[in-house]
Amino acid sequence: MVQSAVLGFPRMGVNRDLKKATEAYWGGKISQTELLAEAKRLRLAHWKIQKDAGVDIIPSNDFALYDQVLSHIQDFGAVPERYTKDGLDTVDQYFAMGRGHQKGGVDVPSLEMVKWFDSNYHYVKPTLQDGQTFKLTATPKAVAEFNEAKEAGVTTRPVLVGPVSFLHLGKADRGQSVDPIDLLDSLLPVYEQLLTQLKEAGAETVQIDEPVLVFDLPAKTKAAFKPAYEKFASLGDKIPKLVFTTYFGDIVHNLDLLPKDIYAIHIDLVRNPEQLDTVLGALGPKTVLSAGVVDGRNIWKTNLKRAIETVESAIQKLGKDRVIVATSSSLLHTPHTLASEKKLDAEIADWFSFASEKVVEVAIIAKAVTEGPAAVREQLEANAKSIQARATSPRTNDPKVKERQSKIVPADYNRKSEFPVRIDAQQKKLNLPLFPTTTIGSFPQTKEIRLSRNKLTKGEITAQEYDSFIEQEIRDNVKIQEELGIDVFVHGEPERNDMVQYFGERLDGYAFTTHAWVQSYGSRCVRPPIIVGDISRPAPMTVKESKYAVSVSSKPMKGMLTGPVTCLRWSFPRDDIHQSVQAEQLALALRDEVVDLEKAGVDVIQVDEPALREGLPLRSGTERDAYLKWAVNAFRLSTTGVEDSTQIHSHFCYSEFQDFFHAIAALDADVLSIENSKSDAKLLSVFVDSAYPRHIGPGVYDIHSPRVPSEQEIKDRIEEMLQYLKPEQLWINPDCGLKTRQWKETKEALANMIAATKYFRAKYAK
Ligand SMILES: CN1c2c(nc(N)[nH]c2=O)NC[C@@H]1CNc1ccc(C(=O)N[C@@H](CCC(=O)N[C@@H](CCC(=O)N[C@@H](CCC(=O)O)C(=O)O)C(=O)O)C(=O)O)cc1
Numbered sequence: 001m002v003q004s005a006v007l008g009f010p011r012m013g014v015n016r017d018l019k020k021a022t023e024a025y026w027g028g029k030i031s032q033t034e035l036l037a038e039a040k041r042l043r044l045a046h047w048k049i050q051k052d053a054g055v056d057i058i059p060s061n062d063f064a065l066y067d068q069v070l071s072h073i074q075d076f077g078a079v080p081e082r083y084t085k086d087g088l089d090t091v092d093q094y095f096a097m098g099r100g101h102q103k104g105g106v107d108v109p110s111l112e113m114v115k116w117f118d119s120n121y122h123y124v125k126p127t128l129q130d131g132q133t134f135k136l137t138a139t140p141k142a143v144a145e146f147n148e149a150k151e152a153g154v155t156t157r158p159v160l161v162g163p164v165s166f167l168h169l170g171k172a173d174r175g176q177s178v179d180p181i182d183l184l185d186s187l188l189p190v191y192e193q194l195l196t197q198l199k200e201a202g203a204e205t206v207q208i209d210e211p212v213l214v215f216d217l218p219a220k221t222k223a224a225f226k227p228a229y230e231k232f233a234s235l236g237d238k239i240p241k242l243v244f245t246t247y248f249g250d251i252v253h254n255l256d257l258l259p260k261d262i263y264a265i266h267i268d269l270v271r272n273p274e275q276l277d278t279v280l281g282a283l284g285p286k287t288v289l290s291a292g293v294v295d296g297r298n299i300w301k302t303n304l305k306r307a308i309e310t311v312e313s314a315i316q317k318l319g320k321d322r323v324i325v326a327t328s329s330s331l332l333h334t335p336h337t338l339a340s341e342k343k344l345d346a347e348i349a350d351w352f353s354f355a356s357e358k359v360v361e362v363a364i365i366a367k368a369v370t371e372g373p374a375a376v377r378e379q380l381e382a383n384a385k386s387i388q389a390r391a392t393s394p395r396t397n398d399p400k401v402k403e404r405q406s407k408i409v410p411a412d413y414n415r416k417s418e419f420p421v422r423i424d425a426q427q428k429k430l431n432l433p434l435f436p437t438t439t440i441g442s443f444p445q446t447k448e449i450r451l452s453r454n455k456l457t458k459g460e461i462t463a464q465e466y467d468s469f470i471e472q473e474i475r476d477n478v479k480i481q482e483e484l485g486i487d488v489f490v491h492g493e494p495e496r497n498d499m500v501q502y503f504g505e506r507l508d509g510y511a512f513t514t515h516a517w518v519q520s521y522g523s524r525c526v527r528p529p530i531i532v533g534d535i536s537r538p539a540p541m542t543v544k545e546s547k548y549a550v551s552v553s554s555k556p557m558k559g560m561l562t563g564p565v566t567c568l569r570w571s572f573p574r575d576d577i578h579q580s581v582q583a584e585q586l587a588l589a590l591r592d593e594v595v596d597l598e599k600a601g602v603d604v605i606q607v608d609e610p611a612l613r614e615g616l617p618l619r620s621g622t623e624r625d626a627y628l629k630w631a632v633n634a635f636r637l638s639t640t641g642v643e644d645s646t647q648i649h650s651h652f653c654y655s656e657f658q659d660f661f662h663a664i665a666a667l668d669a670d671v672l673s674i675e676n677s678k679s680d681a682k683l684l685s686v687f688v689d690s691a692y693p694r695h696i697g698p699g700v701y702d703i704h705s706p707r708v709p710s711e712q713e714i715k716d717r718i719e720e721m722l723q724y725l726k727p728e729q730l731w732i733n734p735d736c737g738l739k740t741r742q743w744k745e746t747k748e749a750l751a752n753m754i755a756a757t758k759y760f761r762a763k764y765a766k
């Protein structure tokens with residue numbers, strides 16, 4: 001019998017229930033007991049969905065109140081001392097690491113959060129000390145959740161992040177020099193204990209995630225697999241059978257690192273179907289293959305016929321008992337259920353499958369290959385019909401868009417002049433002081449703003465009423481910036497529900513949803529719009545608000561757009577045409593918007609590309625070069641239609657920019673703002689080494705946490721930056737937009753930022 005397996009289920013709940021509960025807990029509106037009860041309710045509900053769908057292998061410990069890696073940090077006793085010293089209880093300590101804590105005399109910033117592989121999900125980085133020791137908590141979450149499911153009548157397969165991935169994805173704490181992978185020997189006993197406890201609790205198998213295997217790994221990390229998995233093999237029946245799980249890439253380049261005596265290997269056959277034969281050839285004589293054929297990263301209905309063919313080819317080689325049908329990765333990256341989408345056009349909705357539908361697909365495929373296609377004939381016929389309908393639908397094709405793409409010429413990728421000429425023209429117009437201050441675009445998205453937008457959607461207020469509300473917000477934002485003394489203003493993006501969804505809703509070729517939320521980090525969710533066809537701009541998207549902001553502002557006003565690559569990556573992209581084609585279509589639409597903003601008197605335009613880095617193929621090599629070429633071209637195509645005197649900014653919010661620095665430089669943006677406050681300032685040396693000529697604003701404070709940075713902290717940060725950057729290139733700004741913050745802390749933080757800037761202005765004026 002071929003079993004079906006799910007690698008992880010989204011945890012937010014059908015109505016973002018977990019988000020609401022955690023935020024209510026943080027706001028003091030519900031107790032910890034109530035929060036934990038809600039979390040349990042969600043876990044039980046999600047196991048039931050999978051059980052009812054007929055899934056054989058259902059995951060546990062895929063749940064987390066904030067982030068699954070953070071849960072491991074806590075359970076392994078790898079909590080830095082700054083979070084333990086104040087005696088916070090376990091739950092508050094956990095949240096303190098995730099989002100910082102500034103209450104009751106405790107003041108501690110969060111741990112660093114970075115992108116999970118090439119997804120839009122963020123994980124908390126294990127942050128390790130020299131001489132780090134590990135100690136398994138008395139009540140490991142994996143064991144507790146296994147028992148909880150068992151009590152509910154579901155025997156699950158617990159999910160653990162494997163030891164090599166846990167360490168490889170970690171880093172040394174600030175001021176520490178440990179190479180995390182050197183800690184393997186200290187960490188393995190914790191895994192041994194945990195796996196033993198899981199076995200004692202009744203777990204037959206454990207999904208042990210080692211996704212770092214898809215990277216090009218340093219020799220030391222590679223060398224860690226053997227001792228780790230030999231150790232586990234030596235434990236024999238004392239621990240559950242292990243499913244060594246990889247996803248988001250192929251593992252062909254690391255086949256020699258696969259554990260020899262492992263029970264099963266999981267591979268992602270959606271992302272890299274071509275790896276199947278090679279991996280089959282490399283499996284041990286008894287090893288089971290878990291074939292990831294249902295996409296955990298996108299929302300398209302699975303082509304069941306094709307998936308069945310793939311699984312059949314594995315069965316031919318291994319036999320039915322050595323193949324598992326699975327999702328390609330955790331379904332964390334997909335929305336909860338299509339059933340909530342009441343407003344989607346029926347033709348298009350028939351093309352989609354969200355998490356609750358994907359678990360059914362996995363079960364159908366397993367049944368088809370176990371019992372034969374006749375057992376699921378009806379489902380296969382319906383599936384074939386909708387796959388065919390999408391493939392032939394005129395709604396995916398716009399000849400006018402294709403014609404415009406065919407007319408792009410090389411000059412369309414270049415500004416009129418080089419940077420030195422441009423910056424002179426810009427400075428004449430903008431007249432900015434040394435160390436210009438700005439913010440990244442969004443100001444707090446208050447409850448009032450969200451409610452007002454909600455009323456507009458429900459028809460409880462008119463579009464005109466909504467527009468006047470937004471204008472009032474913009475006027476308030478301008479006033480606040482005037483009072484603070486900021487140099488380049490923003491309108492604050494109050495009209496935007498999200499920096500990608502907002503554009504998706506205004507572009508042809510997109511479908512958008514009402515409930516299809518996906519966790520981005522912690523309690524924060526996004527509703528990625530879906531690219532269903534060729535993209536074009538039927539009308540200006542941001543000009544009205546920016547033009548209004550210019551009209552009420554005493555200082556230069558930055559127009560704010562989301563770049564083509566970020567629009568693409570944070571949407572659910574099409575899987576029927578190459579992403580470069582979709583990016584180019586987005587770029588042409590944005591180019592028109594940039595030119596329209598310029599015509600409307602907006603002299604500074606920021607085109608955000610925070611997703612440029614996460615789109616980088618996970619392995620170096622030709623694929624990366626090809627990606628960077630089309631991604632950089634898309635940005636340039638969207639920004640180069642303006643005059644020299646219009647200043648183009650771009651923004652990146654993550655810190656690991658060194659490995660694609662040349663691409664950032666190739667964007668030819670006049671000013672870059674980059675998230676940097678939680679990283680070592682010496683990373684900025686890449687700007688020095690390459691004699692980067694243009695302007696840069698490395699973030700001076702973290703925006704993910706409500707914590708207010710002191711003036712002194714910001715001064716220290718600027719001082720560090722000035723060791724690497726020339727005063728005349730340095731801009732002062734936060735790490736990223738302020739939409740998730742409250743006004744009180746925003747004003748205090750920005751006031752400290754301005755005070756720190758004034759200090760340096762005075763210092764350098766001498
Ligand atoms: C910069 N980041 C972004 C990423 N991806 C994006 N697509 N967008 C991003 O901005 N990836 C990397 C980072 C991740 N960071 C964030 C930061 C903040 C959020 C966030 O705040 N998400 C919001 C949802 C935003 C949204 O769509 N809001 C809508 C709907 C608001 C809503 O919930 N309305 C209520 C009714 C009103 C109420 O009671 O409050 C409802 O519908 O029930 C809007 O403003 O209209 C979040 O709340 O999680 C995400 C990623």
Ligand SMILES: N[C@@H](CCS)C(=O)O
Pocket residue numbers: 440441442499560608610651653736737738739
């Ligand atoms: N302009 C956006 C960028 C976020 S990455 C904002 O400020 O929220």
Ligand SMILES: [Zn+2]
Pocket residue numbers: 440610651652653735736737
């Ligand atoms: Zn950002």
